[in-house]
Amino acid sequence: MKFLKNxxxxxxxxxxxxxxxxxxxxxGEKANIFAPLGNLFLNLIFTMLVPIVFFSISSAIANMDSSxxxxxxxxxxxxxxxxxxxxxxxxxxxxxxxFNPTTGLEPSMFNNLMSNSKVQxxxxxxxxxxxxxxxxxxxxxxxxxxSNLLALILFSMLIGFAAMLCKExxxxxxxxxxxxxxxxxxxxxIIMYYAPIGLGAYFANIIGQLGGQILSGYAKVFTLYLGVSxxxxxxxxxxxxxxxxxxxxxKVFWKNAAEPSVTALATCSSAACIPVNIEAAKKMGVSxxxxxxxxxxxxxxxxxxxxxxxxxxxxxxxxxxxxxxNSIGSLVSIxxxxxxxxxVVGAVPGGGGIGEMLxxxxxxxxxxxxxxxxxxxxxIDAPATLLNSAGNTVCTMIISKFTEKC
Numbered sequence: 224m225k226f227l228k229n230x231x232x233x234x235x236x237x238x239x240x241x242x243x244x245x246x247x248x249x250x251g252e253k254a255n256i257f258a259p260l261g262n263l264f265l266n267l268i269f270t271m272l273v274p275i276v277f278f279s280i281s282s283a284i285a286n287m288d289s290s291x292x293x294x295x296x297x298x299x300x301x302x303x304x305x306x307x308x309x310x311x312x313x314x315x316x317x318x319x320x321x322f323n324p325t326t327g328l329e330p331s332m333f334n335n336l337m338s339n340s341k342v343q344x345x346x347x348x349x350x351x352x353x354x355x356x357x358x359x360x361x362x363x364x365x366x367x368x369x370s371n372l373l374a375l376i377l378f379s380m381l382i383g384f385a386a387m388l389c390k391e392x393x394x395x396x397x398x399x400x401x402x403x404x405x406x407x408x409x410x411x412x413i414i415m416y417y418a419p420i421g422l423g424a425y426f427a428n429i430i431g432q433l434g435g436q437i438l439s440g441y442a443k444v445f446t447l448y449l450g451v452s453x454x455x456x457x458x459x460x461x462x463x464x465x466x467x468x469x470x471x472x473x474k475v476f477w478k479n480a481a482e483p484s485v486t487a488l489a490t491c492s493s494a495a496c497i498p499v500n501i502e503a504a505k506k507m508g509v510s511x512x513x514x515x516x517x518x519x520x521x522x523x524x525x526x527x528x529x530x531x532x533x534x535x536x537x538x539x540x541x542x543x544x545x546x547x548x549n550s551i552g553s554l555v556s557i558x559x560x561x562x563x564x565x566x567v568v569g570a571v572p573g574g575g576g577i578g579e580m581l582x583x584x585x586x587x588x589x590x591x592x593x594x595x596x597x598x599x600x601x602x603i604d605a606p607a608t609l610l611n612s613a614g615n616t617v618c619t620m621i622i623s624k625f626t627e628k629c
Contacts, residue, residue, distance in 0.1 A: 233491070235419050236601050243423035244438055247430030254431025257424035264421020265590055267414045271407060272369050272580050277379045278403035279577070284383025285397045299625050300517055303618050304525040307463070308565065311455065311527035311610070312558050315534035318451045320554075323542065324443030328436055330545030372584035425594045437595075440543070444535060445602045451531065452606035456484075460617050467620035468508070476617055479506040483613040488605055493522045493612040503616050509623045517622055521615035528610030530565030532603050533578060536596045537561060540588050543595075560585055 247254045360366055360374045386393040386400065429437070464476035486499045497518050504514040537557050541548040548557065564578035579596045582588065 232415075233601050233604055236422060236597075239419035239423035240426050240598055240601075243426035244430045246423075247427040247432075250427070251431050254427045257427040259424075261421055261425030261428055261594065264414070264417055264425065265593060267417070267421075268411075268593065269369060269580070269590060271410055271414065272372075272577075273367050273375065274403065274407045275411060276372065276375050276577055277382075278400055278407050280376060280379035281383040281386065282397070282400035282404040284380055285386035285393070285400050296513065296516060296622070296626050297520075299622050300520055301524070303621050303625075304521070307459075307525070307527055307614070307618060308530050308562055310459065311530045312534060312561050312565075314451065314455060315531035315561060316538070316554055316558050318447065319535055319538045320548075322447050324447050325440050325539060325542035326443075328440050328543050330543060369580060369584055372581050376581075422594055422597065425591070426598075429591075429594075437543070440539070441598060441602060444539060444599055448532065448535060448603045449606055452528065452610055455527070455531075456610060456614070460614060463614075463617045463621060467617065467624050472620060475507050476620065479503045480613065480616065483616050484609060487609045487612040491604055491608050493608060496608075496612040496615075497522060500612065500615050500619075504619045507616060507620050509619050513623055513626065514619060517619045518615055521618065522612070525615055525618060526565045526611045527614055528565075528603075528607030529578075530561050531610070532600065532607050533564040533582070534558065534561035535603075536579065536599050537582055537586065539599065540582070540586070540592050540595065544588065544592075546586070 243257070246257075358373050358377050360371050365371055366375045366378055383400070386397050389396070460476065460480070461473055464472045466472070468475065480503070483496060483500050483503045486496050487493070490496065500518050500521075501511075501514045504518065505511055509517075534557060537560060538548055540546075541553070541557070547553055560582065564581055579593055579600065582596065583590065583592060
């Protein structure tokens, strides 16, 4: 029963999507009568985007402790988490390229969706100018557009740091940011009550137009992600444990890895796994003080599963919309975006949704692609949580080696 309680929202979403898909298969093109219901959900989500990004990121940074007494631990933690995220990202890109789950899907089927996409500028501009135009805007009002999401994120970080540095003078503003974050997230929660209807209607429409081919694409994505997750968890956890403590490290890790792993799969919540992960880390030889510091950090910034999942979402969209993902430049941009979305954006409340909308902003996909990514996020949720959360224990072993054994 606890399992059903933890997965209730995901199961309801999956059921509504499957029901919508079945209706679409039966009704065919006539299912377009459901399009307004799907667009209503997407429009509600997009109108919440700007306040969510601003308040969640600004408040998260404003509430940070500016103390530097934990400098060494934090630097080692960031390096370890960063290296594992890069490894996960490379595996994500390579596995998708090697076992492309979109094989058989025709990009031409998605021309109608693509017609809603913003027109990409084709004029040649310098690399530096392109970077500047991506991360800054010329007027405050332009920050209120989801097309400039990266600039909004950087602005929100700037405001958050400024509020943190103001200390006593900034307390009232920090309270405002905290209240804004709470209110906007509650607004998203209210909108998500409509998600089963909205996503069900959306997929009734899209399956009616495209047929069942995209469903086979989802099944292939899930199968590939599950296989890669199992291999990554077994092989790379063993490798990381060996780095931490040689043969003894491998033995002690796997002796105590069961409970964190089962908890991650059962709860589908990284935050709920913190107490179990701390206890497991202690049994693996990590000090209580270090475990108490690293585990909460890991929940926020160690998201190998989300990195792989983010890359799969991007590459899936690249394939169905006929984008080139064979060039080195495209693969590097996909990898960099996956790292940003999985490891950075995921560190703030509501980061998963922000990450998916950031993909639309960076690569210029149509807004309907958000629903496609939400389905992928739902079906890979459990294995992604396993990689995100249970992997924190082995990383904590590595951090312990370089901070407590010196």
